[in-house]
Amino acid sequence: MMAKNYQGIHFGTDYYPEHWPRERWETDARLMQEMGIQVVRMAEFSWHKMEPREGQYDFDWLEEAITLLAQYGIKSILGTPSAAPPAWMINKHPDILPIDRQGRRRGFGGRHHDCQSNATYRKYITGMVTAMAKRFADNPNVIGWQTDNELGNSHGDLCMCDSCRRSFQGWLEKKYGTIEALNAAWGTHFWSQEYNSFEEIFAPLITVTGENPSTMLDWKCFCSDLIVDFQQMQIDIIRKYCPNHFITHNCMAFADKVNYFDLNKELDFASHDQYPGGFYAVMPHEYNHDMAANLDITRGFKHQTFWIMEQESGITGWEIMGRATRPGQLAAWAEQSIAHGADAIVFFRWRTCTAGTEQYWHGILPHSGNPGRRYDELKQMIARMQPVMDEIEGSMPRSEVAIVFSYRQEYAIQIQPQHPDLNYLTQVKKYYKELYRRNVPVDFVQDTDDFGKYKLLIAPLQYLMTPELAQRYFDYVKGGGRLVLTMRTGVKDAHNICMSDRELPGTLGELCGIEICDYDCLRDVLVKLDTSNLQVESAQVNVISERETGVESAAGCAGSKWADIITLKGAESLADYASEYYAGSPCITQNHYGDGAAYYVGTEPEEALMEQLMDKLLADAEVKSLGASEPGVELAIREKDGSKWLFAINFNEEAATYEVPADFEIVQGEVKGTLKPYEMHLYKKFS
Ligand code: GAL
Ligand code: ZN
Numbered sequence: 004m005m006a007k008n009y010q011g012i013h014f015g016t017d018y019y020p021e022h023w024p025r026e027r028w029e030t031d032a033r034l035m036q037e038m039g040i041q042v043v044r045m046a047e048f049s050w051h052k053m054e055p056r057e058g059q060y061d062f063d064w065l066e067e068a069i070t071l072l073a074q075y076g077i078k079s080i081l082g083t084p085s086a087a088p089p090a091w092m093i094n095k096h097p098d099i100l101p102i103d104r105q106g107r108r109r110g111f112g113g114r115h116h117d118c119q120s121n122a123t124y125r126k127y128i129t130g131m132v133t134a135m136a137k138r139f140a141d142n143p144n145v146i147g148w149q150t151d152n153e154l155g156n157s158h159g160d161l162c163m164c165d166s167c168r169r170s171f172q173g174w175l176e177k178k179y180g181t182i183e184a185l186n187a188a189w190g191t192h193f194w195s196q197e198y199n200s201f202e203e204i205f206a207p208l209i210t211v212t213g214e215n216p217s218t219m220l221d222w223k224c225f226c227s228d229l230i231v232d233f234q235q236m237q238i239d240i241i242r243k244y245c246p247n248h249f250i251t252h253n254c255m256a257f258a259d260k261v262n263y264f265d266l267n268k269e270l271d272f273a274s275h276d277q278y279p280g281g282f283y284a285v286m287p288h289e290y291n292h293d294m295a296a297n298l299d300i301t302r303g304f305k306h307q308t309f310w311i312m313e314q315e316s317g318i319t320g321w322e323i324m325g326r327a328t329r330p331g332q333l334a335a336w337a338e339q340s341i342a343h344g345a346d347a348i349v350f351f352r353w354r355t356c357t358a359g360t361e362q363y364w365h366g367i368l369p370h371s372g373n374p375g376r377r378y379d380e381l382k383q384m385i386a387r388m389q390p391v392m393d394e395i396e397g398s399m400p401r402s403e404v405a406i407v408f409s410y411r412q413e414y415a416i417q418i419q420p421q422h423p424d425l426n427y428l429t430q431v432k433k434y435y436k437e438l439y440r441r442n443v444p445v446d447f448v449q450d451t452d453d454f455g456k457y458k459l460l461i462a463p464l465q466y467l468m469t470p471e472l473a474q475r476y477f478d479y480v481k482g483g484g485r486l487v488l489t490m491r492t493g494v495k496d497a498h499n500i501c502m503s504d505r506e507l508p509g510t511l512g513e514l515c516g517i518e519i520c521d522y523d524c525l526r527d528v529l530v531k532l533d534t535s536n537l538q539v540e541s542a543q544v545n546v547i548s549e550r551e552t553g554v555e556s557a558a559g560c561a562g563s564k565w566a567d568i569i570t571l572k573g574a575e576s577l578a579d580y581a582s583e584y585y586a587g588s589p590c591i592t593q594n595h596y597g598d599g600a601a602y603y604v605g606t607e608p609e610e611a612l613m614e615q616l617m618d619k620l621l622a623d624a625e626v627k628s629l630g631a632s633e634p635g636v637e638l639a640i641r642e643k644d645g646s647k648w649l650f651a652i653n654f655n656e657e658a659a660t661y662e663v664p665a666d667f668e669i670v671q672g673e674v675k676g677t678l679k680p681y682e683m684h685l686y687k688k689f690s
Contacts, residue, residue, distance in 0.1 A: 013388070014041055018043040018045050045065065057091060083132050102163045120167045120170040150234050153255055154234060163207065223414040253313060272310060278315045309345055355369055398641035401444075407462040408447045409449065412464055422524050434613075460485070467497055468495070487620065515574060519570070532581055532606075569590065578612070648687055648688075651684040655680060658678060
């Protein structure tokens, strides 16, 4: 196999030379080189600089920057500038500006002020990307491309203009074929919503009251497809002129406007923008698992290692700011990204900008441009990590546990949360967090991926069910898998219509050995549980948790938001309700089926319950933790060709401990088992 042109590149920064005087560029390049920077990303918002007037392309400045950087050994990635159409274009074609749900046209002056179906805009993009691609195709110092920037970001609603409406109609016609099929799928007999033709269908502008959940689900899926198509148009051009360059896109983990599994399909690798500091007053431990989850889902988009295209490099802030990053914290966050599968870390941004919205989103260099604390810290980190990155490159954790992530389920729950606080992502992350706290590596998978390699598969809120998906779950369990399904599973069909042919959870009732004929939406109340059947002998629990969780004892086990009142049809109960009129009815069940088992969790487990449930699941599935650690210390692993690298990272401001892994050699770090604040230890096990 031919080596990829990005192999061996591991550290970079996002650079905006056009924001600074030409005389400064050389200093920047030198400072970057001294720091160990190997690559920059440029130009993703520089449309006006590259086409100041219609048809007058100017790439000279960019080429000059690329050439200068190359003299310092730095390669370039170019961003297509389609997230920032310039004022001349908008004035000439105001219909490029998007229409929001209220029917208002959004103005110029921010970014992402573009309708993605707009034919005129697509023509301009075709012109720009073609010109850019042709110009840099043979430039030996350009190695790849980023399409647009964080597609799907920046507008609450996707555009609902006439052009988008027509595209939606076309998308629906392709999906349903006939208007009768659409009427049936959407249940338009309700409130006289039948359509006589596809041309009658609207974009879902704000209504007087209510909306059709089926329409909304299709709209969200359409918007996602539109973004994928918008990107594809750019990919096609770049592939044509620059066959040797890679193409990627900077995603945002769990942002939901576009299905990232789809968006990444035609890309060489996924990229992610990681900002642990966010706008938080502090970066509490509460968020460590969120950061890890961001990285794990990004790895899941292609089941492949990935890049961080923007890694936090200082205080975050637009109008308000987060806290200063503690000494060592930026390095620890970057190392966390590597630990979860990043092969390259590009820091955002090189130098803090002086103008525009992001004046307080701090770069490696401060406004003054003088290297300081952050520069030194990251320089040291790069010096430490660079020597091991080549061998680690391409290695992945081999997770025994997977969580199913589905945009369609998420959309459907967003459209009708049922309980006001029921949130798909929150639910997914509750399970994730419990695994994270135990240092159990997790993969995120699509519901079409291969489940077979996982010992434990957690599929929260499988609200929309199709015969095909149900079959996949049956097959997984039959083959020996342990599957966790939850409340609100099997409620609706693929079109977001309630199913009525049997009791909940529909066809999966047989797999779970249960039936649900009654349920309770737990408004402002927790339901108590008796979990005596859930207890596992601690000897069986192969994870050690020396954490002060602050979690109450078994007596305090509770569920929230929802209570499925379960009738056993072959399953055994692991936990019964202990309050409400259904006290004594099962809430959590287990059913042996084929060579495996299906668990059903009829509520959203509060912390103490989740802890007990996970003890049981991990013990049953014989899943191993990477080891015990104090709170705020994370263990993560990457493996390749029989070699393993184990990372221990301390996110605490104080020293903290972890269990030293057996059979590993320490390759970075001094006192095995004890980490200084924000320190990382790296272990290796040879094949
Ligand atoms: C990212 C974005 C960057 C910059 C950064 C800081 O989401 O891709 O362009 O805006 O946030 O706000
Ligand atoms: Zn539009």
